[in-house]
Amino acid sequence: MRTFQLSDAKSHKFWNIDVQGHRFTVSFGKIGTAGQSQTKTFASAEEAQKEAEKLIREKLKKGYVETTPQPPASTEEAFIRALQSNPHDLAGWCAYADWLVEQGDPRGEFMRVQIALEDENLPKAQRDKLQRKEAALLKKYEKEWVGAWADFVAAPTDTEGGGQINHTGGRKYEFKRGVLTTVNFGQLTLPAAQAFVQAPETRFVRELFIGDTWADDDVERPSGLPDDADISEAPLYILLRWPYLRYVRRFQFGWLADEDYDDFCHFQCHLNGALVYDFVKQMPDVEELLIFAHTREEANKIARLKLPHLRVLQLYHGWNIPLETLAKNDSLTNLTALLCHPHALEYGDQPYIQLAGLRAICRSPYLPKLTHLRLRLADFGDRGVTEIIASGILQRLKVLDLRHGCITDRGAQALAACPELKNLEHLDLSRNTITEVGEEALRKTGVSVNLEYQHRETTIDPDNDPEFLMQGDYE
Numbered sequence: 001m002r003t004f005q006l007s008d009a010k011s012h013k014f015w016n017i018d019v020q021g022h023r024f025t026v027s028f029g030k031i032g033t034a035g036q037s038q039t040k041t042f043a044s045a046e047e048a049q050k051e052a053e054k055l056i057r058e059k060l061k062k063g064y065v066e067t068t069p070q071p072p073a074s075t076e077e078a079f080i081r082a083l084q085s086n087p088h089d090l091a092g093w094c095a096y097a098d099w100l101v102e103q104g105d106p107r108g109e110f111m112r113v114q115i116a117l118e119d120e121n122l123p124k125a126q127r128d129k130l131q132r133k134e135a136a137l138l139k140k141y142e143k144e145w146v147g148a149w150a151d152f153v154a155a156p157t158d159t160e161g162g163g164q165i166n167h168t169g170g171r172k173y174e175f176k177r178g179v180l181t182t183v184n185f186g187q188l189t190l191p192a193a194q195a196f197v198q199a200p201e202t203r204f205v206r207e208l209f210i211g212d213t214w215a216d217d218d219v220e221r222p223s224g225l226p227d228d229a230d231i232s233e234a235p236l237y238i239l240l241r242w243p244y245l246r247y248v249r250r251f252q253f254g255w256l257a258d259e260d261y262d263d264f265c266h267f268q269c270h271l272n273g274a275l276v277y278d279f280v281k282q283m284p285d286v287e288e289l290l291i292f293a294h295t296r297e298e299a300n301k302i303a304r305l306k307l308p309h310l311r312v313l314q315l316y317h318g319w320n321i322p323l324e325t326l327a328k329n330d331s332l333t334n335l336t337a338l339l340c341h342p343h344a345l346e347y348g349d350q351p352y353i354q355l356a357g358l359r360a361i362c363r364s365p366y367l368p369k370l371t372h373l374r375l376r377l378a379d380f381g382d383r384g385v386t387e388i389i390a391s392g393i394l395q396r397l398k399v400l401d402l403r404h405g406c407i408t409d410r411g412a413q414a415l416a417a418c419p420e421l422k423n424l425e426h427l428d429l430s431r432n433t434i435t436e437v438g439e440e441a442l443r444k445t446g447v448s449v450n451l452e453y454q455h456r457e458t459t460i461d462p463d464n465d466p467e468f469l470m471q472g473d474y475e
Contacts, residue, residue: 002056004064005031007240012281014067015059019052021045026055031281063224065243075099080203084247087206090115093177107145110137111178118177138175146173146180147201152192153185174207182207186255190215190222193238202242207250210239212271236275245282249309253279254292254317270294273318277301288312294343296320306331314339319349323357323375327364337372339401345377345469353378355387362391374401374428377469385411394420401428403450404468412438416445424448431455431468 001018014035015028022045029035042048060066079096083089093115100108113134117127143150153172174182181204185192188210196202213235225237254271273293280289280302287309289302295318303325311334315321321340326332338361342352353375361367361375370393378384385407388394412434415421427442427449434442434454442449455468 002066002068004056004059005067006059006062006064007031007245007278007282012278015064017052017055019048022048024048024052084204084244087181087204087247087249097178106137106141107178110134110141110145110175113137114175114178145175145201147195147199149192149195149199149202152189152195154187179204181205182209184209184211186211188213188235188239190219190235190238193235194222197238197242203244204247205244206247208248209252210236211255233272233275240275240278240282245279246284248283248286250288250290251279251283251286252290252292254290256290256292271317273298281305285309290314291318292316294318300325303329305329308332308334310335312337312339316341317343319343319346319352321352321357323353324360327357327360327366330366332366334369335367336369337374338367338370339372339374341374341376341404344471345466351377351379351469353380355380355383358384359387359391362387362393368396371396371398373397373399374403376401377404377471378402379406379466379469381406382408382411382414385414389414389418389420392420394418394423397423398425399428400424400426402432403428404431404471405429406466406468407432407434409435409438409441413441416441421445421447426450431471 001016003014003016005014006012012031013029014031016026018025018027022043023039023041025037025039027035027037040048040051042051076099079092079099083092083096086092093111097108097111097115100111102108113130116122117130117134122130150173172184172186173180176182180201183196183202183205213232215231215234217231219231219234221231222234222238225231225234229237253273253276271293273291273295276291276293276295277298280286284307286307288311289307290312291299291302291314293316295315297320299315299318299320300322303322306329308331310332313326313335314337316339319342321342323340326338340353345351358375358378358380361370361373373393375384380387384402384405388400394400407429411432412429415427416438421427422445424447427447429442430450430452432454433456434451439451442451
């Protein structure tokens with residue numbers, strides 16, 4: 001049987017054909033579903049094969065990519081496939097390094113050096129020696145090992161430690177265990193995307209960061225760009241064709257929030273999240289998903305995906321936080337951190353995080369490993385505290401962040417009286433409506449708690465947007 005897939009901004013589907021003598025069976029549908037199948041019989045095996053080849057050519061012209069498993073063409077190809085599928089296999093990386101050294105390939109020596117540097121107990125003299133060797137190898141081979149795509153990314157300001165810093169402060173790229181594993185597009189441009197998707201050096205990249213996108217208005221529209229798509233989205237449409245998306249383990253879409261300010265969180269949240277689902281649906285093994293972008297239905301679609309390896313899900317700036325959908329997803333049994341800070345409330349909207357969503361998360365049977373819960377800009381107040389206590393989720397939570405809410409002294413005192421509160425390593429109730437009375441009750445528990453910047457809004461005025469649902473989201 002030969003198998004094919006089509007993944008782009010509009011589709012994510014499969015098409016398979018199995019030729020058996022004088023008949024073949026075609027199966028097709030959306031990836032993740034059983035799809036449909038059709039069988040056709042011919043007068044001879046030759047005629048069946050001829051018609052099958054014709055259909056295959058038609059599918060390839062439409063953009064389908066063949067995914068039929070092929071035996072490795074070489075020993076190195078076998079190593080590459082195994083490590084792409086299991087990047088955490090230290091023994092596999094060591095074996096690959098040894099094999100490269102045997103072939104006289106300097107990448108093997110570089111891999112050995114970086115693997116050795118992972119040992120935190122190395123004596124300083126030995127570490128210094130290895131770091132000098134690492135620097136020497138990078139000086140000689142770095143450009144070759146990275147690939148030409150890096151020339152199209154913002155110029156670095158620092159080159160310390162085998163990586164380059166882009167203008168947003170994140171590393172342009174990093175090597176781990178001797179291969180290129182991390183790429184940070186502070187600003188993804190069309191030339192950078194076009195070069196990146198064609199670069200074989202990116203085959204081990206498993207950490208991908210996109211801060212923003214940009215393209216000249218007068219640039220020639222690339223083929224395949226939908227007629228209704230803005231030219232600024234062209235780099236994303238191009239990057240969706242990168243053949244190694246399925247190996248990504250950590251994906252960040254949008255710039256990180258600066259949450260360390262004393263009074264507000266300062267976000268850059270202009271990024272349109274319309275295409276983020278089209279990336280994530282091609283990442284079946286993603287472990288960390290950090291989305292800092294304007295999303296609506298895209299968040300719902302992501303929440304329905306089967307993501308059995310997902311450990312961290314961060315959803316910021318969206319007008320929709322699909323807590324109830326997430327709570328019903330039976331594949332999220334490894335999720336440990338759910339971090340949500342929606343867009344500031346817009347006039348006429350209901351709060352984007354409400355009691356029903358909190359209740360669904362707290363009582364979901366599919367989130368047994370959830371230990372970090374952040375639900376900000378919510379209106380559930382003391383009712384939410386009652387639900388948290390009653391659900392029993394405090395038995396396993398380590399961090400609870402309910403910043404930007406309307407919890408009162410009543411809720412604070414209820415938490416303080418709950419024996420399971422002592423399981424928490426940190427509780428953030430800043431920007432609620434707690435007075436000295438509730439603060440004293442919580443301080444006495446000995447739990448680390450943030451109670452700064454309390455306000456006095458305890459109800460939602462239908463004629464005015466409440467300030468506590470507006471804070472921290474500046475555009």
